[in-house]
Amino acid sequence: MSRLPKITIDHARVVYPGARGAGPVEALGGVSCNVADGELVCIVGPSGCGKTTLLRVLADLEQLTDGRVVITDSDPARPVKAMVFQGAGIFPWMTVEQNVAYGLRLRGMPPAERIEIARRWIGEMGLDRFANAYPAQLSGGMQQRVGLARAFAYNPQVLLMDEPFGALDAQTRLILQQTLLRQWDREAKTVVFVTHSIEEALTLGDRVLVMSARPGRLIHEFRAPFARPRDAIALRSDPRFSAMFAEIWSVLRDEVERARAAELGATA
């Protein structure tokens, strides 16, 4: 594989026109970084620092005010990117199967083929019995798995994941982390994974990027030194794991406090 970066982010800046009465909001204050092909990068940062904004920029859902992002399209047969949304974002009017096959359908894949792929991913997520159910009949965790299955079935070159496990209970979260790890071991995808949890970032990521309080910038970068294939449970007892956790936390804590202070200042 070439060492050409899969994703190039170059001084990305996003300024939102402010709400009525308030000034404009600088969500991203010039972020620069590269993501290599097949790399899983995790991003942590205080709430409101612009993590979602960064992913939305990568997904073409948001315009940059300044700077540049490029995703190299190295495989014309596969879609370039897909996003797993904070909160599953699956369509209530489609069955689980239709939801999972949705991206493939938009790419014009014939029904028999896309249903086969969808079925495979539904099985992978342990949802076989619910293939024909509607989202309203599923629990939150199951809906989240449908969102994952939809992104995996689409098989994009770059997967953008915005706190995909954020709203789940601890057990489901662990199981889905394992699922993601296994999947990644099978076929290394380029993944940008936003999370609130340092543990999750260390468990999953090759690198962990820490963002500053708003306007968001990348202030620190950690390399997770754990060999793959990884096991989400075994990692917890690795002494390097707790050491790194403490290190990331000490950086992040300052930012979280700064973000809180800024918020309090804004309301005072």
Next chain:
Amino acid sequence: MIRNRWLSFLSPFLLLTLWELAVQVGWLNRIFYPPPSEVFITFGAMIADGQLPRDVGLSVMRVFVGMVIGGVPAIVIGLLMGISPVVRALVQPLAAAIYPIPKIALLPLVIVVLGLGEASKIATIALSVFFMIVLNVAASVLQVDARYFEVAQSFGARRIDLFRTVALPASMPGIITSVKLGMGFALTLIVGVEFVGSNDGVGHLIWRAYELYAIDSMIAGLVAVALVGWAITVLLDEIERLLVPWQFVRAANDDARQFIQTWWGALRPHSYTAAIIPVALGAIIAGAEGHFHPLLLTLALLGAIAIQAGANLTNDYFDYTRGIDTPQSFIGRNVLLRGELQPRQVLIAGLVAFAVGAIIGLYLVSVGGAFILWLGVIGVLVGFFYTAGPFALAYTGLGETAVFLFMGPLTVIGSYYLQTQSITAPVIFASLPVGFLIAASLHANNLRDLESDRAKGKRTLATLLGRAGANIEYYALVGGAYLSLLLLALIGVAPWPTLIAAITLPTALGLMRRVARDYEPQALHPVLRQTTQLHMQFGFLMLAGWAGAWMLGMS
């Protein structure tokens, strides 16, 4: 909660009954307040002479065509408004300004332009529903969560995909709601339009009835409008289920089909032949003698079915609450044992059925006089107290006798009396075969449950007579049916074609053999079912024979 719902079911019937009574007794003036039974008759007559179906059909056609002409463009433009700010800016102010104008106020203008024909009526409907639907549809598209559009975009959706896979399905519930609103609106409007600018349609019918002071016709017209509105609502609900299935998944347990299945099981329609056969027999005997009023026969059938349904339901209730029916009993599909209905629901449905029977009965009383009244009162009492109260007939050994009398001679005679205003000895005899067989099928039930009834202290003729005696009773009842039919034909009371019912004799003999041989409930269960079928087959064949003789002028 449940009680309230049942009260709301019961209250219309109560009101109708009170109304009927108040008129029959003379407290209300019949001219101003025609009783429900009279309206019912007028309604039937208006259907029969084709006036009501024609006018209602015309109105429905106008509503439907107006809905299509106004509604389809409204949905398309509404969707476009929701998606495109440009279209919204163009249409919204205009639509919002015209929307509040009462559309009936446009009628004169429309008539000036389009004349008095169909076009002006349809155009008024189309115009009104257009503005109502277009604004509602646009609003429902705007309410779609923007996130869904982003999800679709992130999977590479083009504009047309956004429309097809997000905007349309997500706003479908809103579209359907607006069509429902539009439909209700159109129905109200068409009646108003036909009041003034029409010489046909149901609105015109009501208005004309008013001018002629035919209050019963007027009310019949109103009832027709209500029924059409109700039917359209049911239809649209079904369409909604088809188009937005995801909105109904939570309520999957009490959907309409389940509801119908449950109540079908509770009402046991297959048992109505027991009521239909004797009523039909009485009327056919009268017909063969030259007295035949189809309307009276229809009402008598409906009344008898209602009373039968009431008896089924109340009996299920009392058997269940007394612990006579248990999951071990052989009673087929029982909605109470399966927990599909609450006991109270079954009881009140039974009372409602009796009430319906009573309303129909009251009209029949007005034709047939005191004799019919007594018959009806006894019928309801027998049906109700069959298992209710401390002297429940079924538990005192009197069940067979009561059923024999009521499902045999009394009903045949009553139905005959309605048509002829007289009672004759031949009719009494003619009712015997049918009475024997209905008693036999009840007795088959008691034979099967002999041991368990005895254990529970439920007294039936079977438990009183013991197994041997009970078997003889079964032979006597089944055999009695064939013997009495033969005698009737021989002495010339029944025309000889009724003997065709004897072709069921092999079945009857087979059943008797089984009863002689078997005593286990499992083995006797089919005997019960087949005895009921025997009654039905025998009864219909006898009816057919008698009707054939009547048609051929043989009696």
